[in-house]
Amino acid sequence: MEYLKNFLDRLVSERTVGNIYVRIGKKERILGEEKRFSEHEITDKTLFDMASVTKMLAPTTLALIAMDRRALSPNDPVEKFYPGRGRALTIRNLMTHTIGIGHKSLNVPGVTYENVAEYILGIPTDIPAGLDVLYSCPGFILLGKILEKIFGMRLDAAFEKYVAEPLGMENTAFCPDRSKEFVNANLSEEERGLVNDYNARFLGGVSGNAGIFADMSDLTKFARHLAARGAPLYGEKIFAKATRNYTAGMSEARGLGFVFVDKCYPQSGGLFPIGSIGHCGHTGQSLFVDVQSGFYVIILSDANVSVIRRDGKEDYGKVMKMRADLHRAIKEDGYRELE
Numbered sequence: 001m002e003y004l005k006n007f008l009d010r011l012v013s014e015r016t017v018g019n020i021y022v023r024i025g026k027k028e029r030i031l032g033e034e035k036r037f038s039e040h041e042i043t044d045k046t047l048f049d050m051a052s053v054t055k056m057l058a059p060t061t062l063a064l065i066a067m068d069r070r071a072l073s074p075n076d077p078v079e080k081f082y083p084g085r086g087r088a089l090t091i092r093n094l095m096t097h098t099i100g101i102g103h104k105s106l107n108v109p110g111v112t113y114e115n116v117a118e119y120i121l122g123i124p125t126d127i128p129a130g131l132d133v134l135y136s137c138p139g140f141i142l143l144g145k146i147l148e149k150i151f152g153m154r155l156d157a158a159f160e161k162y163v164a165e166p167l168g169m170e171n172t173a174f175c176p177d178r179s180k181e182f183v184n185a186n187l188s189e190e191e192r193g194l195v196n197d198y199n200a201r202f203l204g205g206v207s208g209n210a211g212i213f214a215d216m217s218d219l220t221k222f223a224r225h226l227a228a229r230g231a232p233l234y235g236e237k238i239f240a241k242a243t244r245n246y247t248a249g250m251s252e253a254r255g256l257g258f259v260f261v262d263k264c265y266p267q268s269g270g271l272f273p274i275g276s277i278g279h280c281g282h283t284g285q286s287l288f289v290d291v292q293s294g295f296y297v298i299i300l301s302d303a304n305v306s307v308i309r310r311d312g313k314e315d316y317g318k319v320m321k322m323r324a325d326l327h328r329a330i331k332e333d334g335y336r337e338l339e
Helices: 002-012 053-068 091-095 116-121 135-149 155-167 198-202 216-227 236-242 303-311 317-330
Strands: 020-024 029-036 212-214 277-281 284-287 293-302
Touching: 002 020, 002 135, 002 317, 020 216, 020 317, 053 091, 053 155, 053 236, 053 277, 053 284, 091 135, 116 135, 116 303, 135 155, 135 317, 155 216, 155 303, 212 216, 216 284, 236 293, 303 317
Parallel strands: none
Antiparallel strands: 020 029, 020 293, 277 284, 284 293
16 A cells, blocks of 8 residues: 555655554454654554543543443533533533633643632633634543542543553553653653643643543554444443534534544545544544444654654644645555455
8 A cells, every 4th residue: 555655754754753653444453554763663552642632532431431321411511510610611512612712821820730620610711602613622621620520530540440441451541651662742852751732731741631642552442442332431322422513513513522524624634434533632643433334543643743843833734734644645545445
């Protein structure tokens, strides 16, 4: 399959990436994979900073488990968990990025891991809640704090107990042991193994928006869980509820915690049909699944920091283009025909 190979070679030669690992599969089958590396060989156990893919791995999955157990509903008001502080927000608003609050630094005096939810609930909205999709890390940080109340433990512990252990994800964690093998998402070698996201780092590395490190072996297990429509973590009815488009007519299509691929979504590169789901990470990661066939693609890379090294500045648009073009190369190679 030459399109993908040639495309990855070009990414490396242009210094868009230094390290990249791509796996293509369907349900239990691995259809193909390619990797390139600049320093140490990448293996199935090499950890990558998952950035916002954390949103799908931890708070989204835990919320769907809680819904399956009837401990949570998309219609629950946030005020149920923070009396007098929830405004008119619902869990659905948090999971669809419609709380009306965009990018915010939470690194301000007085904010701590323990009181960050109250701080977020006091931030003035950028647009009215429910009006449009406005990508919101604060919304998912707040969702993570609500899930801590539901499960009675910190987000990292809940993820380990209710997601990682049942799926057999052996190496995936918040704040992993920094003696392990990492692809560095940071410019400084001294920061290898530290989360790149500034809010997650400020909160100690455990956050609903970012902070998880994962390897290809574990992400394949997670992709298979999505291809199995939620099994074994939650039932198919909850999966079907989560993978609908709740933001039709808005600027982006969103399921409950998932990117919903519609005819306007660019980063799937035409590889995934309408109704597919997934998530991307700022550091250069992504995972998308066709929920009908179980076909999936996992991209792990250091694209964001490589672009910074090359260009002297951050340009996430180039990371997004890389992702879209990579999916197009997989399409040109005919991997869907191998299903």
